[in-house]
């Protein structure tokens with residue numbers, strides 16, 4: 001049989017992932033010491049998904065500054081002392097044959113919450129932890145969160161420098177892919193959206209103004225990581241809300257990001273304001289397809305075609321195969337199912353009729369356990 005499309009290699013810049021299945025970034029809030037440092041648990045978690053044959057493994061949202069953490073339990077890359085732990089993840093993921101990436105983020109006005117941890121502040125005034133230095137493009141609160149302080153223009157530039165410094169550390173740790181978190185209502189998305197950015201200075205006031213922070217940050221990160229690292233960005237293509245970002249806005253932004261040095265566009269939606277979202281199988285795929293059409297004529301400065309990744313309620317092998325086979329996206333990320341099933345790509349290969357276990361990505365040590 002011919003190789004299913006989702007199992008074919010994917011080249012980004014000079015690097016090739018063995019297949020088109022991505023583990024998307026998923027916070028695990030597992031830094032019990034609250035110092036942003038990688039633990040054994042993180043190494044095992046990501047290595048397992050690499051062994052399960054995700055071609056590209058993206059480590060959860062990792063903060064570029066302490067106040068950019070979504071919770072005190074997030075990973076960080078704001079300090080050189082945090083590089084060594086990330087190097088352990090990279091080495092483990094590489095040993096299992098996958099590309100390793102990290103998502104760099106700043107939570108902006110949604111930072112500083114105690115997510116699902118048992119020590120959540122019961123009965124607290126807002127979802128924001130007391131005393132957190134909460135910042136955003138404007139002093140506009142996310143519902144039930146504290147009001148952020150609007151960053152001054154010089155502070156906006158300092159955040160860009162923090163992104164670049166964290167990206168340099170990510171490259172030092174050996175990551176193949178650096179993904180900027182520009183989705184889900186966190187700082188970059190907050191700048192992009194008119195619902196959270198009411199500034200009138202150079203970083204707001206018009207689509208160009210609202211995009212300036214994102215484009216300048218992408219360019220600074222590209223410069224910081226050099227020419228070999230794959231640079232991605234995760235975007236919420238739409239706010240799903242009146243007056244917010246639309247698929248058209250994101251399709252217009254995408255080629256500008258490619259010109260700034262971005263190789264991969266990872267398309268999600270929502271998160272900036274509470275909204276009615278029509279969640280269902282593959283509900284975000286049309287937005288990825290729209291972005292893919294918008295960058296079809298672009299080439300990355302690295303010389304290749306930009307790669308578009310889709311995500312969201314993609315739960316069956318045939319569904320993923322159809323999405324990539326019809327060129328709606330170049331790759332598919334599978335999140336929640338991979339939390340319960342780290343070897344999901346191997347099973348999907350089996351579901352698609354692959355019985356060559358090398359091709360499926362099943363480690364040779366496990367071939368005796370392959371389907372009969």
Ligand SMILES: Cc1cc2nc3c(=O)[nH]c(=O)nc-3n(C[C@H](O)[C@H](O)[C@H](O)COP(=O)(O)O)c2cc1C
Pocket residue numbers: 024025026027028060061103181183184234268311312313314333334335336337
């Ligand atoms: C526990 C959990 C943590 C998540 N953390 C992040 C994150 O750190 N960064 C991010 O961009 N998305 C995050 N997401 C969103 C996922 O990457 C993914 O887009 C979402 O779960 C939809 O894909 P799925 O239907 O395959 O799970 C998270 C999702 C879950 C369930």
